Amino acid sequence: MVRLSRFTHQALLCLAAASCVMVSAASRADDTSAWQxxxxxxxxxxxxxxxxxxxxxxxxxxxxxxxxxxxxxxxxxxxxxxxxxxxxxxxxxxxxxxxxxxxxxxxxxxxxxxxxxxxxxxxxxxDYNVSLVYNKNNPKVLKGASSLADIDKPGVTIAVMSGTAQDKAISAVIKQAQIMRLPGNDETRLALMSKRADLLADANITNMLLTEAHPEWAVAIQPNPPLAQxxxxxxxxxxxxxxxxxxxxxxxxxxxxxxxxxxxxxxxxxxxxxxxx
Missing domain, CATH: 3.40.190.10 (Periplasmic binding protein-like II)
Structure with a gap:
C-alpha cells in the first residue's frame, strides 16, 4: 500500500475541493443562462x-x-x-x-x-424608418407635401404613439407643429381619421397599411433622407x-x-x- 505524505494528502484534498467549486460554478452558470x-x-x-x-x-x-x-x-x-x-x-x-x-x-x-x-x-x-400620413383633402397640408419643412408649421398637429422610436424621432426635428402623444396605434389612427390630428407619424411599414387600406384619402410622406433609419x-x-x-x-x-x-x-x-x- 502506498502511503501519502501529509503534504501530498492535503494537496489532493485542496484539488478535490477546487474541482467541486468549479463544477458548482459551471452549474450555476448553466442555471443563469437565459434559455436554460x-x-x-x-x-x-x-x-x-x-x-x-x-x-x-x-x-x-x-x-x-x-x-x-x-x-x-x-x-x-x-x-x-x-x-x-x-x-x-x-x-x-x-x-x-x-x-x-x-x-x-x-x-x-x-x-x-x-x-x-x-x-x-x-x-x-x-429595417425601419418614420413616415407621415395625412388626408389629401386637409387644407392645412399642402398638396404634394414631401418634406418635414412642408408640414412643420404652427397650427399643424402630428399624432404619434408615446414612448416609441417615432416619438423620439419627430420630437428631435419638429420645431413648430404640435405633437399629440397618444398611448396606442388605435388612438393615433383615430386622431387622424377624426381630424383631431393633421398627420400621423409611424413606422413606414405600419403607415403602408393605412395608405393601402384607404387609398381614397390617405397619402404618405417619406422624408428624404430617411427619418430615423x-x-x-x-x-x-x-x-x-x-x-x-x-x-x-x-x-x-x-x-x-x-x-x-x-x-x-x-x-x-x-x-x-x-x-x-
Missing part, C-alpha cells in the same frame, strides 16, 4: 406592445399575431421547445419590463443608442450571454435569409387589410 432558465420554466415570455403589422392583438380573443409575434412564437416552440406566452405592455414600459424580468424578450424594438445603454439586442429582423430586433436583458444571443441570432438570420420574414410581413399586411375590403 426559460427551458426550466417551460415557457418563453414575449413582451408585446401593439404596433401593426409587427405586433397585433385581437381585442375580442386577446390572441396575438403580426410577424414579430410569429417569430417569437416560432423561436419558443421550435427552437427552445417550450410554450410561448405573450405579456401585454406599452411602448413606454417595453424596456423597463424586460429589465425587471417581467418577460424574456421584448418584441419589435428599434435598436437605438439610448436603449443600448439599458438592454442588448438581437440581430435585426427588418434603424434596425428592428428583439430586445434582451443586458446580462444575456453571447452563447444565448448566438442561438437567437442564428434563428433570426436563418429566417431572414430563407425569406421567411418577408413572407410573414406580407401575411401580416394582408391580415390587416382584409377587414377593410
Amino acid at each position: 432558465s426559460v427551458k426550466k420554466a417551460g415557457v418563453l415570455r414575449c413582451g408585446a406592445a401593439v404596433a401593426p403589422p409587427y405586433v397585433m392583438r385581437d381585442p375580442k380573443t386577446g390572441e396575438y399575431s403580426g410577424f414579430f409575434s410569429d417569430l417569437c412564437r416560432n423561436f419558443g416552440q421550435n427552437v427552445l421547445k417550450v410554450k410561448v406566452e405573450f405579456v401585454d405592455t406599452t411602448w413606454d414600459n417595453i424596456v423597463a419590463g424586460l429589465q425587471s424580468d417581467k418577460w424574456d424578450l421584448s418584441m419589435a424594438l428599434n435598436d437605438t443608442p439610448e436603449r443600448e445603454k439599458a438592454i442588448a439586442f438581437s440581430a435585426p429582423a427588418t 434603424q434596425e428592428v430586433a428583439f430586445g434582451v436583458r443586458k446580462e444575456t450571454s453571447k452563447a444565448d444571443l448566438d442561438v437567437l441570432n442564428a434563428y433570426l438570420n436563418q429566417q431572414v435569409k430563407s425569406g421567411a420574414v418577408n413572407r410573414l410581413i406580407k401575411t401580416s399586411v394582408q391580415a390587416m387589410l382584409v377587414p377593410n375590403k
Whole structure:
C-alpha cells in the first residue's frame, strides 16, 4: 500500500475541493443562462406592445399575431421547445419590463443608442424608418407635401404613439407643429381619421397599411433622407450571454435569409387589410 505524505494528502484534498467549486460554478452558470432558465420554466415570455403589422392583438380573443409575434412564437416552440406566452405592455414600459424580468424578450424594438445603454439586442429582423400620413383633402397640408419643412408649421398637429422610436424621432426635428402623444396605434389612427390630428407619424411599414387600406384619402410622406433609419430586433436583458444571443441570432438570420420574414410581413399586411375590403 502506498502511503501519502501529509503534504501530498492535503494537496489532493485542496484539488478535490477546487474541482467541486468549479463544477458548482459551471452549474450555476448553466442555471443563469437565459434559455436554460426559460427551458426550466417551460415557457418563453414575449413582451408585446401593439404596433401593426409587427405586433397585433385581437381585442375580442386577446390572441396575438403580426410577424414579430410569429417569430417569437416560432423561436419558443421550435427552437427552445417550450410554450410561448405573450405579456401585454406599452411602448413606454417595453424596456423597463424586460429589465425587471417581467418577460424574456421584448418584441419589435428599434435598436437605438439610448436603449443600448439599458438592454442588448438581437440581430435585426427588418429595417425601419418614420413616415407621415395625412388626408389629401386637409387644407392645412399642402398638396404634394414631401418634406418635414412642408408640414412643420404652427397650427399643424402630428399624432404619434408615446414612448416609441417615432416619438423620439419627430420630437428631435419638429420645431413648430404640435405633437399629440397618444398611448396606442388605435388612438393615433383615430386622431387622424377624426381630424383631431393633421398627420400621423409611424413606422413606414405600419403607415403602408393605412395608405393601402384607404387609398381614397390617405397619402404618405417619406422624408428624404430617411427619418430615423434603424434596425428592428428583439430586445434582451443586458446580462444575456453571447452563447444565448448566438442561438437567437442564428434563428433570426436563418429566417431572414430563407425569406421567411418577408413572407410573414406580407401575411401580416394582408391580415390587416382584409377587414377593410
